[in-house]
Amino acid sequence: MRTKFVATALFALALTASPIAAHAQVREGGASSDQRMDRVRTRCLAQIDRRQRALDAGDTRLDGARALTDAHRAALKQIDAQTSDGLSQLATRIQSDSTVDQMRTDCRSIVEDYRVFALVRPRARVVAASDRVAAAVTRLGKVADRLQQAIDKAKAEGRDTTTASQHLAAMRADTSDAAGHVDGVYDSVIHVTPAEYNANHDVLKTAIANVRAGRSSARDAVSEARQARTALRSPPA
Amino acid sequence: MAVNNLHMRYPCRQLAVVAALIAGATAACADRTVTTHPAATSNVSTPSTAVESAGTSPAVDAADDADLAEVEQLLRDTDADLTAADQDIATPEGDPAQ
Numbered sequence: 345m346r347t348k349f350v351a352t353a354l355f356a357l358a359l360t361a362s363p364i365a366a367h368a369q370v371r372e373g374g375a376s377s378d379q380r381m382d383r384v385r386t387r388c389l390a391q392i393d394r395r396q397r398a399l400d401a402g403d404t405r406l407d408g409a410r411a412l413t414d415a416h417r418a419a420l421k422q423i424d425a426q427t428s429d430g431l432s433q434l435a436t437r438i439q440s441d442s443t444v445d446q447m448r449t450d451c452r453s454i455v456e457d458y459r460v461f462a463l464v465r466p467r468a469r470v471v472a473a474s475d476r477v478a479a480a481v482t483r484l485g486k487v488a489d490r491l492q493q494a495i496d497k498a499k500a501e502g503r504d505t506t507t508a509s510q511h512l513a514a515m516r517a518d519t520s521d522a523a524g525h526v527d528g529v530y531d532s533v534i535h536v537t538p539a540e541y542n543a544n545h546d547v548l549k550t551a552i553a554n555v556r557a558g559r560s561s562a563r564d565a566v567s568e569a570r571q572a573r574t575a576l577r578s579p580p581a
Numbered sequence: 582m583a584v585n586n587l588h589m590r591y592p593c594r595q596l597a598v599v600a601a602l603i604a605g606a607t608a609a610c611a612d613r614t615v616t617t618h619p620a621a622t623s624n625v626s627t628p629s630t631a632v633e634s635a636g637t638s639p640a641v642d643a644a645d646d647a648d649l650a651e652v653e654q655l656l657r658d659t660d661a662d663l664t665a666a667d668q669d670i671a672t673p674e675g676d677p678a679q
Contacts, residue, residue, distance in 0.1 A: 384678055391677035411655055451678035461674050466666035473662035476655040483648045483655075490641050545670075552666060559659045566652055573645065 381447060385438055388451040392435045395460040399424045399431075402468055409472045411479035419534055420468045427458050459538040463548070467533050470551050474529040477522055477558040484519040484565050488512060491572050498576055508575035515568035518561045525558030 403424050406417050434453055441447040458464070491512050495505045533551045541547050 388677045410658065448678050452676060454677050455674045459674070461669050461672065466669040469662040469666040469669075473659040473666070476659045476662070480652045480655045480659075483652050487645050487648045487652075490645055494641065548666070548670060552663060555659065556663055559656050559663070562652065563656055566649055566656075569645070569649060573642075 377444070381441075381444060384444075384447055384451065385441070388438050388447070388454060389435055391451075391454050392431050392438075395431055395454070395458065396428055398460055398465060399428050402465055406468060406472070409475075411476045412472050413475055416471050416475055416530055416534075420471060423464060423534075424468075427460060427464055431458060431460075456542055457538055459541050462545070463536065463538060463541045466548055466552075467536065470533055470548060470555060471530050473555045474526045474551070474558070477526045477555060477562055480562045481519055481523045481526075484515070484522075484562065484569070487569050488516050488519065491515070491569065491576075494576055495572075505576070508572045511568045511572035511575060515565045515572060518565035518568060522558045522561035522565060525554045525561060529554055 403421055406412065406420055406424075409417070431454070434450060434457075438447060438450045441450055491508070495508050495512060498508070499505045529551045533548060536547050
């Protein structure tokens with residue numbers, strides 16, 4: 345009798361407690377979903393801030409970049425400004441996103457539709473580097489012209505200028521190589537979009553390799569210029 | 582008497598000290614002249630002779646030096662930019678929502 349009573353009481357308790365537990369679980373699930381959304385929102389907004397700071401720093405770097413042409417600086421800063429505006433609008437949208445799916449899409453957009461770190465920032469560096477090599481080529485041309493004058497004068501004085509002339513010819517060839525490597529780098533990267541980067545992550549690779557090759561050729565040209573000068577300074581045999 | 586002798590010797594000592602200082606200073610000046618003169622001469626004459634024989638001028642050399650130094654600086658800055666670009670590209674952007 346007593347056993348039957350206890351079993352009935354337990355059954356009744358179970359029936360009463362189940363809906364309460366289930367309700368509590370729903371409430372808990374709802375609360376954690378909101379909290380999770382808030383956490384993701386905060387994280388996404390922080391990622392936008394991080395990119396905005398990077399764009400600001402990039403603009404400052406462009407302002408102070410030596411040898412960067414005015415036209416290239418303006419084009420790069422315009423890209424930065426457009427990117428920054430887009431990210432600001434995206435931040436506003438993320439603030440008001442009410443579903444997980446909306447927020448997930450918008451957060452993904454921070455990376456995939458802007459590519460600040462994978463495309464915008466490295467592209468600016470590649471263009472600046474390319475312009476520097478081009479500026480180096482211009483200066484090397486002036487040095488080569490002066491070396492030629494010195495060789496002509498030394499030759500007129502009856503000196504043997506064979507070695508100096510050989511180094512000057514090598515210098516001119518290296519300078520020409522450097523110019524060829526960086527020619528077209530700007531045009532090859534300036535219009536690349538984040539969508540193109542998404543389709544091909546190596547989209548800047550060729551440009552970087554070209555600038556690197558141009559820098560090496562320019563360095564060789566400097567070495568040849570110094571050797572030509574040394575040859576000119578050596579006393580007559 | 583002993584006191585008087587001391588007084589008499591004291592100005593002489595002062596004079597001796599002053600004379601020694603003047604002699605020292607003169608010697609130092611002479612040393613400096615001797616040591617610096619040939620160096621200054623060699624600094625001026627050596628490049629000038631070399632440059633003249635090379636058919637260039639110091640002004641041309643200075644212009645070359647300035648241009649080559651500028652080129653080297655530009656190339657160093659280029660290296661820094663390329664390294665930074667490589668690092669940017671090699672770093673995955675990830676998914677902020679994750």
